[in-house]
Amino acid sequence: MIVAIDGPAASGKGTLARRLAAHYGLPHLDSGLLYRAVAHHVAARGGDLHDPEAATQAARALDAATLGDPALRGRHAGEGASIVSAHPGVRAALLDFQRSFAATPPGAVIDGRDIGTVICPDAEVKIFVTASAEERARRRASELAGRGEPVDQAAILEDIRRRDERDTTRAVAPLKAADDAVTLDTTNLDAEAAFRAALAIVEGNPKRRRTA
Numbered sequence: 333m334i335v336a337i338d339g340p341a342a343s344g345k346g347t348l349a350r351r352l353a354a355h356y357g358l359p360h361l362d363s364g365l366l367y368r369a370v371a372h373h374v375a376a377r378g379g380d381l382h383d384p385e386a387a388t389q390a391a392r393a394l395d396a397a398t399l400g401d402p403a404l405r406g407r408h409a410g411e412g413a414s415i416v417s418a419h420p421g422v423r424a425a426l427l428d429f430q431r432s433f434a435a436t437p438p439g440a441v442i443d444g445r446d447i448g449t450v451i452c453p454d455a456e457v458k459i460f461v462t463a464s465a466e467e468r469a470r471r472r473a474s475e476l477a478g479r480g481e482p483v484d485q486a487a488i489l490e491d492i493r494r495r496d497e498r499d500t501t502r503a504v505a506p507l508k509a510a511d512d513a514v515t516l517d518t519t520n521l522d523a524e525a526a527f528r529a530a531l532a533i534v535e536g537n538p539k540r541r542r543t544a
């Protein structure tokens with residue numbers, strides 16, 4: 333079974349994807365890490381994130397073994413990822429890795445921005461997870477505070493809005509719900525309630541194939 337989970341920054345798609353993957357015994361891919369790794373690679377070499385050549389080369393040379401680097405989880409990598417991800421060459425270079433991850437039995441849960449629309453248009457289950465920008469900023473702020481990092485909620489909200497704008501308006505693979513995705517608005521749902529709602533979507537999906 334392939335489960336595609338898309339949505340804007342800090343909507344909780346990663347949290348949901350991890351829980352669904354554990355529940356169904358499927359591997360999970362956080363596709364945002366791929367773009368974060370590309371941005372990190374370019375920046376670490378003093379390159380320009382807006383340069384399509386530099387970013388595309390970094391995407392072609394990407395080593396999936398580096399995806400666990402904690403530096404990729406930071407705010408700068410997220411901001412950089414939203415810049416490099418707009419280059420068509422970067423997206424093309426990362427396509428095969430994601431598709432083969434999904435196509436390897438028994439399937440996968442993948443979260444990102446274009447999983448249901450571009451990477452896995454035939455996924456059995458597609459969920460578009462969303463929440464208000466204010467609630468997403470609140471969640472991100474409490475995540476950072478929990479890690480002992482400085483928190484400026486207004487700056488985080490601005491960050492989220494800027495990322496939403498870039499991700500939804502870029503020419504290639506913009507963030508949007510696939511026509512056959514079920515939208516799950518988690519603004520008023522805690523993580524447990526969101527998981528229960530997602531589970532109901534998977535279980536109720538007629539295209540779902542049993543994997544066990």
Ligand SMILES: Nc1ncnc2c1ncn2[C@@H]1O[C@H](COP(=O)(O)OP(=O)(O)OP(=O)(O)O)[C@@H](O)[C@H]1O
Nearest residue numbers: 341342343344345346347471475518521522523526
């Ligand atoms: N339904 C929820 N209610 C409250 N907090 C949540 C909920 N879902 C996730 N969170 C928390 O919000 C934060 C962001 O969640 P998560 O990392 O899953 O979002 P994301 O959409 O994957 O983010 P990104 O796009 O940056 O990868 C985390 O601290 C997570 O624990």
Ligand SMILES: Nc1ccn([C@@H]2O[C@H](COP(=O)(O)O)[C@@H](O)[C@H]2O)c(=O)n1
Nearest residue numbers: 363364365367410413414417444445446
């Ligand atoms: N399938 C995807 C996943 C991510 N991106 C871009 O990367 C940025 C960081 O993603 P996170 O999920 O880790 O926040 C994101 O803002 C997108 O610009 C993408 O384009 N496609």
